[in-house]
Each structure stands twice: as structure tokens, then as C-alpha cells.
Amino acid sequence: MFDHSFFSSKLGHAALVSIAAMITFAVFTQMQQDLATSDMLIASTPAVELA
DSSP states (O other), rough: OOOHHHTSSSSHHHHHHHHHHHHHHHHHHHHHHHOHHHHHHHHHHHHOOOO
């Protein structure tokens, strides 16, 4: 579908940079989710007291 001439063009470079940015963002968001422990998730929920 894509040949060497496509990836050597400006559009091809932009496509590769876009793909790299999407992969970087996906890895970053996954790492942020892994850092959030269950204690942090429980602490972030609002506490409701019943009278």
C-alpha cells in the first residue's frame, strides 16, 4: 500500500510522526493508570455519610 517514495515525502514523515505521537500517548496514559493504586482510587471518591 505504501512504498518507499511515500515515506520519503513530507506527508510520509508527518504520518510517521503522528503514529509515533499516538503510540507515545498510549504508553504514557497506560503508565499513569498503572501508577494509580487502589488506595488512590478510593481516596479520590467522595465520601457520603448517611444520617
